[in-house]
Amino acid sequence: MKKALVCGAGGFIGGHLVNRLKSEGYWVRGVDIKENEYDNNNADEFILGDLRDPSVAADVVTSDLDEIYQLAADMGGAGFVFTGDNDASIMHNSVLCNLNILEEAKHKGVKRIFYSSSACMYPEYNQLDPDNPKCSEDSAYPAAPDSEYGWEKLFSERLYLTYQRNHGIEARIARFHNIFGPQGTWEGGREKAPAAVCRKVSMAEDGGFIEIWGDGKQTRSFLIVDECVEGIRRLMQSDFSGPVNIGSEEMISLNDFARMVIDISGKNITIKNIAGPTGVRGRNSDNRLIQEKLGWAPSTPLRVGVEKTYNWITEQIQKKVNVEEAVEV
Ligand code: NAD
Ligand code: GDD
Structure with missing residues (x-):
């Protein structure tokens, strides 16, 4: 039986x-x-610990592991990453997790490690035109990410590659493009646009309005989490190190995305564009490399994932309302 951390x-x-x-x-x-807040606590062993602490990394990385998947990071959507307020903690926390895990993997002789990088590492100068952003893997340099979060991801990609070169740990690196779906953060300030828009539409009254940050013409692609996990597993089983994009190529403007969610809700809701943190003007996954190296790329239509996510977020809102009503009684 294979063992993974x-x-x-x-x-x-x-x-x-x-x-x-x-x-x-x-x-x-x-x-x-x-x-884990939701029903995803199915690990054989779950250790509550801070990976910034080297002794925690030493405890969890054991020599019997076949694989490590490193997804721990200080993470959030535009409201968390692009305000500037969290830059020091993002860089400090995430980089320490990566340093500690890699050093222990070296000591314990773990052979293969997956690292979750981000499309946020791509240069801002290639993402100014909302209709034609460039995010091919070979466009990473000269580096100019628009956030410190992106700089940390780029540094850590390089860190993993040094441990591969100098210590023989096989690194597998993916650049995720805005992953969404059930069990994702949907409130509290760290939520990304797909969950935020689903929440806003679900909570809006029929005939009301929702607020969308920016002019709504900025573009993104959003990938349902099941496809992301499929991509992680395929990359991990392959002999290709990456970095490689794991994302959708179905680019959409934020206002059109909001219209899709409103249509799914069946309500009559208008969009009000307001000032807010917006990040790059346009971003889309480029799936040529993943198709070439893995013979696979995500294919689930955006709307299918959004329907699932809208229904799940609506359930979460209802659960909260039920709890609040029970407390009042
Ligand atoms: P998430 O916030 O749900 O998961 C990250 C987890 O890391 C959290 O549960 C957090 O508690 C944990 N963590 C943070 N600091 C830690 C520490 N010091 N010790 C132990 N655990 C710690 O985010 P996610 O969406 O599941 O993202 C997973 C990974 O993928 C992250 O590295 C993120 O940067 C990357 N990524 C995600 C997206 C996306 O759209 N979701 C896009 C690009 C990259
Ligand atoms: N979060 C959020 N909430 N974004 C909104 C909202 C809202 O209510 N309304 C409009 N937006 C706009 C943002 O201004 C931004 O232009 C766009 O929707 C996408 O925002 P996010 O989904 O929050 O983030 P992102 O796509 O800019 O970056 C995310 O994806 C990266 C990978 O592609 C972040 O989660 C990064 O951390 C991640 O690495």
Whole structure:
């Protein structure tokens, strides 16, 4: 039986990945600074611990592991990453997790490690035109990410590649493009646009309005988490190190995305564009390399993932309302 460690198992993608590895017959150890809030706590062993602490990394990385999946990071959407207020902690926290895990993997002789990088590492100068952003893997340099979060991801990609070159640890690096879906953060300030828009539409009254940050013409592509996990597993099983994009090529403007969610809700809602943190003007995955190296690329239509996510977020809102009503009684 293969043994895997999932760092960040209390989080969104980590939780889904634990379930996937379990369904494939793995023995799984999860580690996170927090418990998984939803029903994704299916690791054989879950350790509550802070990976910034080298002794925690020493405890969770054991020599019997076949694979490590490193997803622990200080993570959030535009409201968290692009305000500038969290830059020092993002760089400090995430880089320490990566340094500690890699050093322990070297000491314990773990052979293969997955690292979750981000499309945020691509240069801003290639993402100024909302209709023609460039995010091919070979466009990373000269580096000019628009956020410190992106700079940390780029540095850590390089860190993983140094451990591969100097210490023989096989690195597998993916650049995720805005992953969304059930069990993702949907409130509290760290939520990304797909969850935020679903929440706003679900909570809006029929005939009301929702607020969308920016002019709504900025573009993104959004990938449902099941496809992300499929891509992680395929990359991990391949002999290709990456870095490689894992994302959707179905680019959409934010206002059109909001219109899609409104249509799914069946309500009559108008869009009000307001000032807010917007990040790059346009971003889309480029899937030529993943198709070439893995013979696979995500294919689920955006609307299919959004329907699932809208329904799940609506359930979460209803659960909260039920709890609040029960407390009042
Ligand atoms: P998430 O916030 O749900 O998961 C990250 C987890 O890491 C959290 O549960 C958090 O508690 C944990 N963590 C943070 N600091 C830690 C520490 N010091 N010790 C132990 N655990 C710690 O985010 P996610 O969406 O599941 O993202 C997973 C990974 O993928 C992250 O590295 C993120 O940067 C990367 N990524 C995600 C997206 C996306 O759209 N979701 C896009 C690009 C990259
Ligand atoms: N979060 C959020 N909430 N974004 C909104 C909202 C809202 O209510 N309304 C409009 N937006 C706009 C943002 O201004 C931004 O232009 C766009 O929607 C996308 O925002 P996010 O989904 O929050 O982030 P992102 O795509 O800019 O970056 C995310 O994806 C990267 C990978 O592609 C972040 O999660 C990064 O951390 C991640 O690495």
